[in-house]
Amino acid sequence: MPPPLPRRPDPRVAGVLHLDLDAFFAAVEQRDKPSLRGRPVVVGGTGLRGVVATASYEARRFGIGSAMPTGQARRLCPNAAYLAGRFGAYRIVSEQVMAIARELSPAVEPMSLDEAYVDLALAHEGLTTEDAVEIAKEFRTRVRARTGLTVSVGVGRSKLTAKIASDLRKPDALVVVAPEDEADLLRPLEVSRLPGVGHVTGERLRRSGIRTIGDLAAVEEDELVRMFGKAHGTGLAAFARGFDPRPVVAEREAKSVSAEETFAVDLTDRRDLDERVRRMAERVAARLTTSGLSGRTVTIKVRRYDFSTLNRSRTLAHSTGSAGEIAEHARELLAAVDVADGVRLLGVGVSGLTEFAQIDLLADLLADSDTEDHTEGGEAGADPVDGVAAGGIHPLTSPAPYGPAAPAERDWSPGQDVTHPEHGSGWVQGSGVGRVTVRFEGPHTPPGRILTFRADDPDLAAAPPPVFEPPVLEPAVPDPAPEPSA
């Protein structure tokens, strides 16, 4: 069935739903790891240069929040569980939730693994605010029953209102804003609640004495355009007045594909950097291939020791998805950048995407046989910090390989799922100095016991995420009542 055509929401009806899973990554960890329930949990980069992706509500009470450097979080709450993230598990849960959303309406627009908009009015002719309340309640019940997670939901007449509503009373909240109540709701809220008002815009507005959405609505559009430019200025003026015509779009096409890494220590060696470029180009090419895409513009991103960041790009005459070709252009772009003082982050991307062309297959074969060296040795050098992607509409990363790994390349990440033939399923609590500590438990066991192994113990193997079994809600179909004998 083709996706529904996007249409501007009817401003007289609260027909747009926004769903936002509560502390999503941390909540999945607590669901799957009973010993972490009720405890502060932080998911994110666990290395020296990591940042927090999600903090559980227990951790937030210590002042820990998203995008905070993990080092700072550790100082605030040394006893929290710091986990690197299990994106395979998050993706599975996300897909379950998006499937439940599609039971409400075919028009579901995922914004990330944990957020989506749903156009309810599209699937429910003559929808009333009362109907929307009932639908949203049922949605929340289904999500909790099938995934064990709580979701906050906002409903309003536009994406703007639905999104603000879902954030208003998190966690585990349902907020429905009837169109006639919207203006009173928005007026006293801080401008930073509006999409598009981040740090810079918020600060500029504050310096102009504009604090609330009501303050902003009192500013002439022309003035905002002078301050912020055409698009941003008109957008702010519209949002401040509660006007948002953006439709819910079920299927959006990717515009670019990229991979980047922040290194544990800044790199200065050209050959080292070229090797990183090659590996990132391979990741990008693999994802392009998976999604049947190729692109004409190759971009590199370089963040230097002082955090200054530059991009260099080159547009080709033809479209490519070849790892060798992407790497070649990326290396040439990098050659023109001064790296002597140290490179903190390197990225490779491809944009100007089109559907994969058959001719690229040939180009890939030729480039690979010419320029690729497929040996995977010499990777013992400085590895990137554990990376954590907080979102992304296109879950293109290939699944992690499970099962025992060759001893040399075993490194255990905190939170990772493992199995042991004798002790069963568990997860890595920590590792170091040749040891790994595992807690053996799962979503349906009591808190489990902790055992320590040698890091190269052949009995210990990486495992897929544990399966969450929803509790049976309906009682089994009762035996038919005995016929009353006449």
Added chain:
DNA sequence: TCTGGGGTCCTAGGACCC
């Protein structure tokens, strides 16, 4: 222990073309 990784959209200037 100071700052991830994956994206989107907008602006502005210059080249180039008619």
Added chain:
DNA sequence: TCTGGGGTCCTAGGACCC
């Protein structure tokens, strides 16, 4: 030969989002 004007493409940078 004193020099418009619009459109498109490309590059670079930046704000913002989750």
